[in-house]
Amino acid sequence: MAATTAAPSRxxxxxxxxxxxxxxxEVSLALQTLAIFFQAVTAGLLLSAHGELLHSVGARVxxxxxxxxxxxxxxxxxxxxxxxxxxxxxxxxxxxxSVQVVLGIAHEAAWHVPLGVLMFGxxxxxxxxxxxxxxxxxxxxx
Numbered sequence: 012m013a014a015t016t017a018a019p020s021r022x023x024x025x026x027x028x029x030x031x032x033x034x035x036x037e038v039s040l041a042l043q044t045l046a047i048f049f050q051a052v053t054a055g056l057l058l059s060a061h062g063e064l065l066h067s068v069g070a071r072v073x074x075x076x077x078x079x080x081x082x083x084x085x086x087x088x089x090x091x092x093x094x095x096x097x098x099x100x101x102x103x104x105x106x107x108x109s110v111q112v113v114l115g116i117a118h119e120a121a122w123h124v125p126l127g128v129l130m131f132g133x134x135x136x137x138x139x140x141x142x143x144x145x146x147x148x149x150x151x152x153x
Contacts (some may be wrong), residue, residue, distance in 0.1 A: 036097065037141050039076065039083040043104070044134040046073035050127060070112060077101075077108040100137060104130070 050069045056062030084101040088094070107130055114123040 034087065034141075034145075035083040036080070036087050037138070037145070039080040040134065040138040040141055043073070043076040043080050044131070044138050046076045047127065047131045047134055049073075051131060054124070054127070070115060074108050074112060077105045081105050104133065104137075107133075 046069065050066065050073055053062060053066040053069050057066055081098070081101040084097040088098055107126065111123065111126050111130060114126060
């Protein structure tokens with residue numbers, strides 16, 4: 012009986028991030044968090060001449076960043092077959108962003124402002140978690 016040796020397994024290109032590289036999910040989360048922070052700043056400027064325009068443009072950027080986060084979560088999950096949980100988080104956030112846009116258009120500040128605060132907190136926590144996991148992986152490698 013002849014002995015066979017299996018070829019060493021190689022990672023599929025693009026399925027795992029290099030150890031010290033920033034991932035697409037991290038970038039999309041950071042963009043989303045910054046866009047929401049920009050919205051908070053421009054909300055304070057709504058009384059000025061250009062505040063409404065800046066807040067309107069920021070809303071579109073924030074919504075696009077939320078869609079980008081969903082895309083990044085799907086692309087990160089698909090090649091490796093990992094947990095779909097990040098997709099659920101990203102989709103949930105996109106739903107919150109949709110509600111936020113509707114409330115903003117309806118000028119329902121009593122709901123719009125607290126939801127914006129909640130979204131900023133959730134986005135910051137998600138970004139912090141992603142960066143913390145990255146730091147733990149880096150520390151585990153030595």
